[in-house]
Amino acid sequence: xxxxxxxxxxxxxxxxxxxxxxxxxxxxxxxxxxxxxxxxxxxxxxxxxxxxxxxxxxxxxxxxxxxxxxxxxxxxxxxxxxxxxxxxxxxxxxxxxxxxxxxxxxxxxxxxxxxxxxxxxxxxxxxxxxxxxxxxxxxxxxxxxxxxxxxxxxxxxxxxxxxxxxxxxxxxxxxxxxxxxxxxxxxxxxxxxxxxxxxxxxxxxxxxxxxxxxxxxxxxxxxxxxxxxxxxxxxxxxxxxxxxxxxxxxxxxxxxxxxxxxxxxxxxxxxxxxxxxxxxxxxxxxxxxxxxxxxx
Amino acid sequence: xxxxxxxxxxxxxxxxxxxxxxxxxxxxxxxxxxxxxxxxxxxxxxxxxxxxxxxxxxxxxxxxxxxxxxxxxxxxxxxxxxxxxxxxxxxxxxxxxxxxxxxxxxxxxxxxxxxxxxxxxxxxxxxxxxxxxxxxxxxxxxxxxxxxxxxxxxxxxxxxxxxxxxxxxxxxxxxxxxxxxxxxxxxxxxxxxxxxxxxxxxxxxxxxxxxxxxxxxxxxxxxxxxxxxxxxxxxxxxxxxxxxxxxxxxxxxxxxxxxxxxxxxxxxxxxxxxxxxxxxxxxxxxxxxxxxxxxxxxxxxxxxxxxxxxxxxxxxxxxxxxxxxxxxxxxxxxxxxxxxxxxxxxxxxxxxxxxxxxxxxxxxxxxxxxxxxxxxxxxxxxxxxxxxxxxxxxxxxxxxxxxxxxxxxxxxxxxxxxxxxxxxxxxxxxxxxxxxxxxxxxxxxxxxxxxxxxxxxxxxxxxxxxxxxxxxxxxxxxxxxxxxxxxxxxxxxxxxxxxxxxxxxxxxxxxxxxxxxxxxxxxxxxxxxxxxxxxxxxxxxxxxxxxxxxxxxxxxxxxxxxxxxxxxxxxxxxxxxxxxxxxxxxxxxxxxxxxxxxxx
Numbered sequence: 099x100x101x102x103x104x105x106x107x108x109x110x111x112x113x114x115x116x117x118x119x120x121x122x123x124x125x126x127x128x129x130x131x132x133x134x135x136x137x138x139x140x141x142x143x144x145x146x147x148x149x150x151x152x153x154x155x156x157x158x159x160x161x162x163x164x165x166x167x168x169x170x171x172x173x174x175x176x177x178x179x180x181x182x183x184x185x186x187x188x189x190x191x192x193x194x195x196x197x198x199x200x201x202x203x204x205x206x207x208x209x210x211x212x213x214x215x216x217x218x219x220x221x222x223x224x225x226x227x228x229x230x231x232x233x234x235x236x237x238x239x240x241x242x243x244x245x246x247x248x249x250x251x252x253x254x255x256x257x258x259x260x261x262x263x264x265x266x267x268x269x270x271x272x273x274x275x276x277x278x279x280x281x282x283x284x285x286x287x288x289x290x291x292x293x294x295x296x297x298x299x300x301x302x303x304x305x306x307x308x309x310x311x312x313x314x315x316x317x318x319x320x321x322x323x324x325x326x327x328x329x330x331x332x333x334x335x336x337x338x339x340x341x342x343x344x345x346x347x348x349x350x351x352x353x354x355x356x357x358x359x360x361x362x363x364x365x366x367x368x369x370x371x372x373x374x375x376x377x378x379x380x381x382x383x384x385x386x387x388x389x390x391x392x393x394x
Numbered sequence: 395x396x397x398x399x400x401x402x403x404x405x406x407x408x409x410x411x412x413x414x415x416x417x418x419x420x421x422x423x424x425x426x427x428x429x430x431x432x433x434x435x436x437x438x439x440x441x442x443x444x445x446x447x448x449x450x451x452x453x454x455x456x457x458x459x460x461x462x463x464x465x466x467x468x469x470x471x472x473x474x475x476x477x478x479x480x481x482x483x484x485x486x487x488x489x490x491x492x493x494x495x496x497x498x499x500x501x502x503x504x505x506x507x508x509x510x511x512x513x514x515x516x517x518x519x520x521x522x523x524x525x526x527x528x529x530x531x532x533x534x535x536x537x538x539x540x541x542x543x544x545x546x547x548x549x550x551x552x553x554x555x556x557x558x559x560x561x562x563x564x565x566x567x568x569x570x571x572x573x574x575x576x577x578x579x580x581x582x583x584x585x586x587x588x589x590x591x592x593x594x595x596x597x598x599x600x601x602x603x604x605x606x607x608x609x610x611x612x613x614x615x616x617x618x619x620x621x622x623x624x625x626x627x628x629x630x631x632x633x634x635x636x637x638x639x640x641x642x643x644x645x646x647x648x649x650x651x652x653x654x655x656x657x658x659x660x661x662x663x664x665x666x667x668x669x670x671x672x673x674x675x676x677x678x679x680x681x682x683x684x685x686x687x688x689x690x691x692x693x694x695x696x697x698x699x700x701x702x703x704x705x706x707x708x709x710x711x712x713x714x715x716x717x718x719x720x721x722x723x724x725x726x727x728x729x730x731x732x733x734x735x736x737x738x739x740x741x742x743x744x745x746x747x748x749x750x751x752x753x754x755x756x757x758x759x760x761x762x763x764x765x766x767x768x769x770x771x772x773x774x775x776x777x778x779x780x781x782x783x784x785x786x787x788x789x790x791x792x793x794x795x796x797x798x799x800x801x802x803x804x805x806x807x808x809x810x811x812x813x814x815x816x817x818x819x820x821x822x823x824x825x826x827x828x829x830x831x832x833x834x835x836x837x838x839x840x841x842x843x844x845x846x847x848x849x850x851x852x853x854x855x856x857x858x859x860x861x862x863x864x865x866x867x868x869x870x871x872x873x874x875x876x877x878x879x880x881x882x883x884x885x886x887x888x889x890x891x892x893x894x895x896x897x898x899x900x901x902x903x904x905x906x907x908x909x910x911x912x913x914x915x916x917x918x919x920x921x922x923x924x925x926x927x928x929x930x931x932x933x934x935x936x937x938x939x940x941x942x943x944x945x946x947x948x949x950x951x952x953x954x955x956x957x958x959x960x961x962x963x964x965x966x967x968x969x970x971x972x973x974x975x976x977x978x979x980x981x982x983x984x985x986x987x988x989x990x991x992x993x994x
Contacts, residue, residue: 115836144828145826164833166827167837168675168678168705170839171839173667174698177663177667177668177675178674178675179675180672181671182678182825184661184676186679186825186826189826207671210663210664366654370657377655382627382656382798382799383794385656387794389624393614394439394440394613394614394791
């Protein structure tokens with residue numbers, strides 16, 4: 099083929115795909131816009147960007163990013179994204195999803211992706227409600243929240259995402275608010291530049307089924323956006339992160355925890371390298387011949 | 395051919411020539427009887443003899459009764475043998491449970507240290523009591539441990555059958571030499587003591603197992619799980635993910651160890667859902683990838699496999715079947731997941747299902763699965779089972795001159811690129827491929843058009859359903875009708891799939907030898923899609939009997955029979971089914987055939 103791919107500057111325009119199907123006013127628009135801007139700043143090769151999502155309103159994300167992507171099944175975005183990250187170190191892998199996808203049906207995968215410290219960035223657009231299925235209780239719905247499955251108010255204690263993430267072993271855990279675009283962009287950039295499993299929890303309002311849910315964290319709505327004082331907080335301390343996570347809603351925003359440790363990607367690659375070295379870089383044919391002759 | 399009529403001692407010290415022999419070792423699972431069986435099988439492979447083994451294992455963590463049966467022969471050995479010629483019983487319970495498996499005139503060698511009540515009045519079999527445990531302990535220097543009695547027995551068997559001692563010693567060296575010098579020395583001591591044991595004083599005869607005509611050099615001996623894994627590696631599988639479950643685990647353990655040498659990776663996941671999802675992540679990334687499990691695990695994977703059909707991702711799915719439903723019989727054999735493999739996911743999911751017929755075939759089916767997955771970009775199931783996974787057979791090493799070295803194609807895709815062309819096979823642009831038109835593909839589980847854009851147009855859905863169906867039908871056009879063994883027309887055609895190949899063929903052979911009726915048999919390695927034209931074959935017989943290890947179901951037909959009746963509406967298609975957790979005995983198939991032949 100005579101045509102070749104000339105590296106071009108990555109622009110917001112090049113990254114923009116279909117117009118989102120989200121409801122007007124949805125917090126996810128700001129998340130998408132911030133993601134474009136951060137990618138524009140970081141200038142990764144266009145073809146190396148890969149966005150993955152499961153099922154939910156926010157999980158439509160990959161359709162709205164013009165880049166390689168997968169719209170997968172409910173709750174399993176992380177194991178799929180892990181497969182991509184582990185087998186393709188050349189790619190920048192981003193997973194997106196909501197509270198139902200990430201903390202409920204996919205809750206177990208979140209713990210294990212965190213534990214294994216898989217090199218990818220995961221953004222949770224948490225709206226405290228199931229929106230796509232039209233207002234059922236979610237794992238982060240506060241007690242007393244009235245939904246179609248809890249008509250008299252939610253009775254189950256909600257998950258504390260920050261505690262779950264720190265406890266799970268994520269090596270970068272941050273929290274932000276979709277109405278605070280500048281802060282959100284900072285969090286995204288730091289998460290993306292962190293080597294390992296990085297998660298940003300974004301409070302992203304569902305204006306249809308839980309309007310006003312995050313006003314308390316939004317100064318424009320009379321709330322308070324309390325940023326973590328980085329001089330006073332030790333992000334490498336799990337205890338300090340738990341203390342932040344235990345604060346009364348709307349709580350603190352910023353990097354709760356960040357501590358580098360070897361990624362599964364690195365550790366597996368080490369094993370691959372040493373295995374290949376031991377065999378002297380033998381071809382598949384030579385390896386198989388060896389196996390068969392040992393069985394004779 | 396049975397040799398048992400001539401097994402009994404004649405009074406003099408004779409050497410009796412044997413065409414074949416079935417030896418059953420019965421003990422507990424921690425006694426290492428698998429080691430004896432495995433070594434005998436290896437020896438057979440290296441001495442131009444055929445071998446098929448059979449084992450049962452308890453599903454307990456350690457201990458519990460267990461058997462290992464070795465069928466050695468110089469002719470065609472197709473099954474592990476219905477009844478045994480020789481029984482080696484380590485305990486009273488082994489003796490009691492397995493003495494009935496001996497043929498009339500068979501020889502029972504028992505450990506007189508542990509078998510307290512042999513029925514010496516039973517003159518149908520020859521009893522030989524040997525203090526196996528105490529002799530082993532004494533040989534090993536009087537320590538109280540009885541480990542090594544399996545190797546003592548191996549020595550005993552080697553002397554009894556006049557097996558090639560040098561080759562066995564070499565195999566022992568290979569087996570134990572890499573562990574430690576102490577272990578090797580003890581094994582050799584136990585072996586020599588067994589070999590020198592004066593068994594002739596009690597039995598008065600020795601046996602000579604004839605060599606086979608096959609002198610094309612040494613063959614390899616291995617089990618089905620190993621052969622399958624090697625086939626997958628040869629076919630170009632470099633990435634996979636799984637979750638432990640019996641009897642699938644050995645495949646994933648071997649892939650985990652082997653793949654890094656090939657620059658690849660196998661990941662143990664937190665659950666079956668993660669495993670299949672990660673494998674799909676590998677597939678999306680541009681690799682031929684594999685996941686696998688056994689019964690219950692497959693149920694968990696089914697949602698993601700429906701996605702694999704919709705997104706048209708190449709993935710190989712291994713099911714080493716075991717007894718179900720639910721946890722069922724985790725260490726027994728069954729073929730009850732055929733319908734699940736074909737129809738187990740929600741929505742219309744046409745997919746390829748292959749079934750290896752013997753251990754050697756596990757290798758070739760593994761390779762073939764990779765080719766199909768790549769060519770048709772779809773999920774390909776391999777239905778193995780517990781019996782074939784663990785049994786050992788001898789066969790010639792495959793030609794390795796054309797093993798696949800996979801290449802990741804990240805070439806720039808032209809503006810005209812369509813992953814799902816309406817008139818062609820799916821070709822994905824893996825992430826990392828520049829898209830010259832500037833538009834990047836999103837792979838989705840939503841119904842989509844040729845470019846992969848979601849669309850809920852009913853017309854398009856019908857069209858794309860047809861497209862996914864037609865590519866599997868196109869594959870069906872490439873499959874040959876399997877060869878018929880036996881009569882090409884006549885009374886009965888036995889139809890099987892999977893690990894029952896040997897017993898079905900043996901049953902056909904015996905029925906024809908007895909001139910019972912005109913009988914042929916056919917074995918399907920491609921169970922979905924099936925080859926076209928089977929109706930022409932079926933038309934040549936009065937009865938089409940499907941031999942399967944699954945239940946006859948509500949309407950009286952096993953799973954393959956139900957599929958064939960559905961396709962051909964041929965009332966002559968009937969079933970010989972069973973679900974006792976054991977492989978088919980040849981005699982069970984013969985009885986089944988006779989019941990239909992008599993009924994007609």
